[in-house]
Amino acid sequence: MAKANKTMVLNMILVLSLLLIISVAESKRIGGFGLKEAKGTPTCETVYSVKSGDTCSGIQQEFNLTEQFFDAINPNLNCDALFVAQWICVDGTVN
Structure with a gap:
């Protein structure tokens, strides 16, 4: 057994x-x-601190960024959950 x-x-x-x-x-x-799959590794050159009322599209317009470039340099950003003082990349490169 x-x-x-x-x-x-x-x-x-x-x-x-x-x-x-x-x-x-x-x-x-x-x-x-x-x-x-990652297409490249983003390198951030300049960051912006989110202020009350900021949105991703507003930040893109303020810094004259295309949506594709903004998404590429902020790959893990959740635009529906921005919080005050969060650092967002506004200039950089994708290797």
Whole structure:
């Protein structure tokens, strides 16, 4: 009886390992867990401190930035959750 339980546990471990390997392989094949691949590393030259009432589009207009460039130099910015004194990059490069 004990040998049958050990065999069943071993089989379960093998099946779970196989499922884990398949899921990791599939995630790499389709781009990895839904994350975008970085096109380059942004380097920030100048920052701006968010003030009350600021929006991303307002900051883009104030510094004459295109939306694409603004997004490229602020890749992790959530424009729906800006907060006062948050630093936003307004000039830089994307390598």
